Amino acid sequence: MPEKRKITLKDIARELNISVSTASRALKEHPDIADETIRIVKAYAKEHHYVPNVLAVNFRKNRTYNIGLIVPELVHHFFSTVISGAIDTAKKHGYNVLVSQSNDILDDEITACRTMLASSVDGLLISISNETFEGEHIKEFLAEGKPVIQFDKITDELETPKVTVDDFEGAYQAVKHLIGQGYSKIAHIRGRKEVKNANERAEGYHKALEDHGLEYSSDWVKVCNMINEEEGYQFARELMESPNPPDAIFCITDLVALGVLKYLKEAGFRVPDQVGVMGFSNWKLAEIVNPTLSSIDQHGYEMGVNAAKMLIHNINNPEKREEENLMLKTNLIIRESSNRKKFQN
Amino acid sequence: MPEKRKITLKDIARELNISVSTASRALKEHPDIADETIRIVKAYAKEHHYVPNVLAVNFRKNRTYNIGLIVPELVHHFFSTVISGAIDTAKKHGYNVLVSQSNDILDDEITACRTMLASSVDGLLISISNETFEGEHIKEFLAEGKPVIQFDKITDELETPKVTVDDFEGAYQAVKHLIGQGYSKIAHIRGRKEVKNANERAEGYHKALEDHGLEYSSDWVKVCNMINEEEGYQFARELMESPNPPDAIFCITDLVALGVLKYLKEAGFRVPDQVGVMGFSNWKLAEIVNPTLSSIDQHGYEMGVNAAKMLIHNINNPEKREEENLMLKTNLIIRESSNRKKFQN
DNA sequence: CTGTTAGCGCTTTCAC
């Protein structure tokens, strides 16, 4: 393995009997420099595999071309989709992405932010943890003039552009669809009240019931804490064993719906005939379960793409930064679990 | 938002009437420096929120405390598990992780490597694409003295430590289990012949048949190209419609097994009574499908942890680098799809 | 114990 010492501008300058500054400018095709000089320098650089020392350039320019990306969980279909979109986009613009996860723990998120700030990313993409409200650690970025974009799980406490999915509308469409399928006693297993998405979805649910003049009962709304399969199972049992059981359950997320389906199957309820089930997020699992699960697609990849685009725009244009929020449309995916009337939508 | 200009060592030195080097050393509690000086400097630094300029430090030390991580696919349960382990470990050691994906396309992998090399990561963790054989782009890291660790999908063309799972043994155990369940005509839907893992698994399959004196037929071995659900479906059909159909199918991965299950269900075969099915990788979906899928757990998180540990060790100890490979044990997970005798193992 | 000095590799005025 030939330990090739890297050559520097100085080496080029010395060998070619020019100054370092001329060499530097020649490589950038600076208009001042004679074409001939440019040619010669470039040729020499190429021949000797000159590669600028990025560390030096970054230092000089006070830029790293790295952006930070923090999500609650990495092993998560939706978030990995977002990350994928963000990385692909960043790459296209010459940026690398530093990825970290908070595990939905505030302290971990703070640590992750600090490390990223310390390692001098040029900007930050973040989907906050369930425990984040003030977000002082995120304000540190803004204080240093580094742009931040929030996505998916956001807080209005922070004045940054946000990329979200239209949770309200998604939930509304989901419930409207259930109503269209003839369900009339629709329950909702929702997320924590401190979490914005959860509230939006709950409101969409409400509005849909209201607009269609359907019965609403607070007994039919269950609040998840962990948002996992077990909770779905438990709440489904509570709902179905109650004196006034619902005939459809709209879940905050597919994982919860999975638990619901499991309970319904065990308890002998027929899905979708007796009980309709809707998830949210359209994970891979929705296609795999039996019966397949109707859900709302959140276009994670596009979310990643758009968030990264906005961030990079704001990094590159400190003067006219994009301040607008972006709300992506959702997509209703009808599968077996809610398709009682058996026709394709 | 107070635009706080960052203070530098120079500022501290000037204000405290000491030299920059003294300030620098005091902050590091250099033994040469008087306790009193250290106290004063630290106090001042703290009061004025001194933060060292990482870009300058990196430049000086020629280190970034960033490591690169390249996988074929990000939206992939196994790989995201590995990434999660690697990131958590890196964080613990003060490193950040730059993540990128190759989409199993050689050119993308080369680009990803180049960008990472250019952005001066201190080392690289990589699981190569299906199209990578020589890996010249990876050798560029080694040529610059930057350590590389390969994991999961590896090639022996590159002289780097490797962290893998014992594919041979995993496959052997899987097939042995099938045999123990009374299956005797066991087919294998395998991966490409150029891919090492695929070969290891195929050999484990062979060896298990051989050791138990079971019939082997090349008709029972199908070679996947895309390794997806559709191929599983198609090959299952081919196998079951052939003159001498198998009574069990061992699949290169859970996704393929999913297609197999789907075909078997449609064609009316009872699983596991008539036909046993084994996957590999133990994705989330294995617990979700119906019947649940027996599989081999590859301990992705541990793989990430170990690979990151090795890399960081090798970055920090250029003199005595770890050269050994690490092969993690797999775990047989028995679920419904192969559990014909209905007892727990 | 502390200061002086040199320098990492590059960019960018400012001269000529």
Add this chain to the structure above:
DNA sequence: GTGAAAGCGCTAACAG
């Protein structure tokens, strides 16, 4: 067109 020189912020060898 080109060069000289300064400096980004920090570290470390050397000197005292």
